[in-house]
Amino acid sequence: MLPDMFLTNVILFSVSSALMMISLIEPYLLEAMSGWDMPNVARSIQFELKTEMFAILLIVTMFSQGLTIVSYGRSFITAFPENLAYFYPNTLSCLRVTALYDDTFVNIFHNGSSTPTKSISDLQKGQTVTVVFPKSAEVYQLLNYSTKSIQITSNKYIAVQSITQTDYSTQTNVVQPSENLGMNYLIPSLNYTNLLATFSVSQSASFSTKYNSFRLIIINAEDTENNITIVKNILGKIQLVNFTIPPYQLIQLQADDSMMMVNSSCKIAVLLTHPCLLKADCKCSMIVNQILPVRFQGQNFVVPFIPEIKQSWLFMTSNNKASSLSQKGTKLTSSSGFLSLSDPGNPQYVTASSNVSLRLISPGLFIELIQENMFAGCYLLQSYTNTFRIHVIAETVDRDHLNTDKGFIQSLKWTEISGTKYSSVEFSLNNRASTTVWHSSSKIAVYILEETDKIVYGGPAIPIKENPDPSGCKVPGEFVVGDKPLKWTKSLAYCTNPKREFACPTNRDIQMELARQVNTTNVEGWIGLRRSLMTTAWFWQKQTSSSTSPPVNYVYWAKGQSQKGFCASLSLDGSDFKWKSASCCEKKLPVCYKPPLTIGPLSWSDSTDFP
Structure with missing residues (x-):
C-alpha cells in the first residue's frame, strides 16, 4: 500500500531467508558449527558471516519491531x-x-x-x-x-x-x-x-x-x-x-x-x-x-x-x-x-x-x-x-x-x-x-x-x-467509496450527511487506515482537500459539527502533483494511495468517512x- 509500509518487506526480501535464520539461531550455531549432521531431507547451506550482513540484519530488525495490537x-x-x-x-x-x-x-x-x-x-x-x-x-x-x-x-x-x-x-x-x-x-x-x-x-x-x-x-x-x-x-x-x-x-x-x-x-x-x-x-x-x-x-x-x-x-x-x-x-x-x-x-x-x-x-x-x-x-x-x-x-x-x-x-x-x-x-x-x-x-x-x-x-x-x-470502546471509523464518479463539489455533497463526512486523511495513521480499508480499483477518488481560490493555499474541507477544519500539517503527494489543480484525489489502485491534484470539475469516485461508533x-x- 504505502511506500513506508512496504519498506520493511522490500528490505526483508532483499536479504535471503538464510540470513534471517542466522540472526535467530546464532546462539545455537556457535556450538554447532563443529559438525553438521544433516538428514537426507535437508539441504546443506553455507554461512558466510560478514560485517555487512550483520549491518543488513540490524536494519531488518529495526524495521520489523512494529506491533499490530488489534486482532480484527x-x-x-x-x-x-x-x-x-x-x-x-x-x-x-x-x-x-x-x-x-x-x-x-x-x-x-x-x-x-x-x-x-x-x-x-x-x-x-x-x-x-x-x-x-x-x-x-x-x-x-x-x-x-x-x-x-x-x-x-x-x-x-x-x-x-x-x-x-x-x-x-x-x-x-x-x-x-x-x-x-x-x-x-x-x-x-x-x-x-x-x-x-x-x-x-x-x-x-x-x-x-x-x-x-x-x-x-x-x-x-x-x-x-x-x-x-x-x-x-x-x-x-x-x-x-x-x-x-x-x-x-x-x-x-x-x-x-x-x-x-x-x-x-x-x-x-x-x-x-x-x-x-x-x-x-x-x-x-x-x-x-x-x-x-x-x-x-x-x-x-x-x-x-x-x-x-x-x-x-x-x-x-x-x-x-x-x-x-x-x-x-x-x-x-x-x-x-x-x-x-x-x-x-x-x-x-x-x-x-x-x-x-x-x-x-x-x-x-x-x-x-x-x-x-x-x-x-x-x-x-x-x-x-x-x-x-x-x-x-x-x-x-x-x-x-x-x-x-x-x-x-x-x-x-x-x-x-x-x-x-x-x-x-x-x-x-x-x-x-x-x-x-x-x-x-x-x-x-x-x-x-x-x-x-x-x-x-x-x-x-x-x-x-x-x-x-x-x-468508550470504538473501532476505527469506516471509509466508504461511492460507486459513481462525481465532480469534487458533488462528491462533497454526497459524503456530507449526519452519519458521514468527506474523507480527510489529516495524518499518517488515518492515511494508513484508509489504505487498509478501501477496496482497490484502477481509478482515483476525491478526498476533502482543496486549495483556496484567494490564497491558493491547501485546506481541509472537514465538515464536522464539533470543530473547525484542521491545518494541513500532513501531505502525501505523488511526485510533482501538489500544484497542478485545485482539488485533491488519491489513487485507489492499491499500490501507494498517493495524492494528486486535479481540476475540481473532473469526475472521480467520492471517498467518504463514517466516524467511529461505540461497540454495543x-x-x-x-x-x-x-x-
Missing part, C-alpha cells in the same frame, strides 16, 4: 486440530464471527474450494454468528499435506474465535487476522513426558506414541507456493528440514523439543496442538495455541492469578539460550524448561533478560501471556458460556476507571501487584450481552476464562482498540451448520 481484520486462515479426548464421539468445532460494522458480508472457504463454501450476509455492528463444522473438518493426518484449512474473508472488519469441545474438554482460540501473521516463528520446545512429570501425571504404557507428543500445524496463508524451513537442534547440532506448501494448504508435523523455529518465504499461520493431554483423573484435554510471530515477543509480563488452578508453571520461548526470567530481581528456577512461580498465589510481574514469549501452563490450559507493550484500551469479549470470569490488569492510579459497554464497574476488589505500578482484579459477568471491557485513560490487559465440568479454559480477550478512549451489546444469531 478482513482476512483470516485457521484449522481445527484433531480433538481426540479419549475417542469421545461428541465433538463440536465451530467459528464465532463478530461484525464490527453494519452491512458486513463474510465468506468461508474450506477444503481448497475457490468459491465460498459458506456465505453470511448482512451482519450488523455487534452481531455474532456461530458456524458449526462437521467432525471431518479436523486435521488428523501426520506428515501429509491437507486442504482442511479454513479461510474467512469479509468486506469489513470482523473478529473470529475458534471453539472446539468434547464431553470433557473445551478450548477457545482467537484466530489472528492475516495482518498479524508472519514468516518467522519460534517453537516452544515442549517435551510431553517432562510436562506430565511436572504435574505428577504418569503416562499409560498403552497410550499410543501417536498421541504422546505435541503437533505443529503450518498453514500457508497466501495464494502462492510457500517455502518452509524447520530448524532443529538435535544434541547441539543444527538440522534444517526444507519443504514447500501449496497455496492455502497445510501440513501437520509431530513436534518435539528439538524444534526451534519455522521460517517461510511468505506468511504462514502456526498452531501448536495436542489431541489429548492426559490428566490425573484419566481424562484428557485438547490443547490449541496459535503461535505469534517473533515480532510480538517482549520482556515484561504480568502473570494473572487463577484461583481454580492448583498447579501452574511458566514456559518461556526465546532465540537466546541465555535468556532468563526474574521476579523482583530473583531468577525463577527451571525444571525441564518449566519455570516455577515464586508466589503462585498472587499475580506477579516478571521480566525477561531478552525478548521472549511466555505461556502460563497447567494440565489442559495454555495461556499466551500479554506482554506489557501490547496492553490495549479496549477488548471484545466472546464467551462460550453464559457466565464467565474476567481478569484485568490496570495501572493502580487509574484502576477505578474500568468500564463495560453496560457502564462503569463499581466495587471491585483490586489487588496491588507488589513492586509494580499495576493492580489486578477478577470479576464475573453474567449472560453474553456484555460485549467489551475498556478503560478510559490507560492501557490494560484482559483475560477471559470459563469453566465446563470443572475444566478451566480461555486466554486473552480480543483487543480491538489500542489506545484508551474516555468516550452483542446480538447472537442462531448457530448455522457448515455444508
Whole structure:
C-alpha cells in the first residue's frame, strides 16, 4: 500500500531467508558449527558471516519491531486440530464471527474450494454468528499435506474465535487476522513426558506414541507456493528440514523439543496442538495455541492469578539460550524448561533478560501471556458460556476507571501487584450481552476464562482498540467509496450527511487506515482537500459539527502533483494511495468517512451448520 509500509518487506526480501535464520539461531550455531549432521531431507547451506550482513540484519530488525495490537481484520486462515479426548464421539468445532460494522458480508472457504463454501450476509455492528463444522473438518493426518484449512474473508472488519469441545474438554482460540501473521516463528520446545512429570501425571504404557507428543500445524496463508524451513537442534547440532506448501494448504508435523523455529518465504499461520493431554483423573484435554510471530515477543509480563488452578508453571520461548526470567530481581528456577512461580498465589510481574514469549501452563490450559507493550484500551469479549470470569490488569492510579459497554464497574476488589505500578482484579459477568471491557485513560490487559465440568479454559480477550478512549470502546471509523464518479463539489455533497463526512486523511495513521480499508480499483477518488481560490493555499474541507477544519500539517503527494489543480484525489489502485491534484470539475469516485461508533451489546444469531 504505502511506500513506508512496504519498506520493511522490500528490505526483508532483499536479504535471503538464510540470513534471517542466522540472526535467530546464532546462539545455537556457535556450538554447532563443529559438525553438521544433516538428514537426507535437508539441504546443506553455507554461512558466510560478514560485517555487512550483520549491518543488513540490524536494519531488518529495526524495521520489523512494529506491533499490530488489534486482532480484527478482513482476512483470516485457521484449522481445527484433531480433538481426540479419549475417542469421545461428541465433538463440536465451530467459528464465532463478530461484525464490527453494519452491512458486513463474510465468506468461508474450506477444503481448497475457490468459491465460498459458506456465505453470511448482512451482519450488523455487534452481531455474532456461530458456524458449526462437521467432525471431518479436523486435521488428523501426520506428515501429509491437507486442504482442511479454513479461510474467512469479509468486506469489513470482523473478529473470529475458534471453539472446539468434547464431553470433557473445551478450548477457545482467537484466530489472528492475516495482518498479524508472519514468516518467522519460534517453537516452544515442549517435551510431553517432562510436562506430565511436572504435574505428577504418569503416562499409560498403552497410550499410543501417536498421541504422546505435541503437533505443529503450518498453514500457508497466501495464494502462492510457500517455502518452509524447520530448524532443529538435535544434541547441539543444527538440522534444517526444507519443504514447500501449496497455496492455502497445510501440513501437520509431530513436534518435539528439538524444534526451534519455522521460517517461510511468505506468511504462514502456526498452531501448536495436542489431541489429548492426559490428566490425573484419566481424562484428557485438547490443547490449541496459535503461535505469534517473533515480532510480538517482549520482556515484561504480568502473570494473572487463577484461583481454580492448583498447579501452574511458566514456559518461556526465546532465540537466546541465555535468556532468563526474574521476579523482583530473583531468577525463577527451571525444571525441564518449566519455570516455577515464586508466589503462585498472587499475580506477579516478571521480566525477561531478552525478548521472549511466555505461556502460563497447567494440565489442559495454555495461556499466551500479554506482554506489557501490547496492553490495549479496549477488548471484545466472546464467551462460550453464559457466565464467565474476567481478569484485568490496570495501572493502580487509574484502576477505578474500568468500564463495560453496560457502564462503569463499581466495587471491585483490586489487588496491588507488589513492586509494580499495576493492580489486578477478577470479576464475573453474567449472560453474553456484555460485549467489551475498556478503560478510559490507560492501557490494560484482559483475560477471559470459563469453566465446563470443572475444566478451566480461555486466554486473552480480543483487543480491538489500542489506545484508551474516555468516550468508550470504538473501532476505527469506516471509509466508504461511492460507486459513481462525481465532480469534487458533488462528491462533497454526497459524503456530507449526519452519519458521514468527506474523507480527510489529516495524518499518517488515518492515511494508513484508509489504505487498509478501501477496496482497490484502477481509478482515483476525491478526498476533502482543496486549495483556496484567494490564497491558493491547501485546506481541509472537514465538515464536522464539533470543530473547525484542521491545518494541513500532513501531505502525501505523488511526485510533482501538489500544484497542478485545485482539488485533491488519491489513487485507489492499491499500490501507494498517493495524492494528486486535479481540476475540481473532473469526475472521480467520492471517498467518504463514517466516524467511529461505540461497540454495543452483542446480538447472537442462531448457530448455522457448515455444508
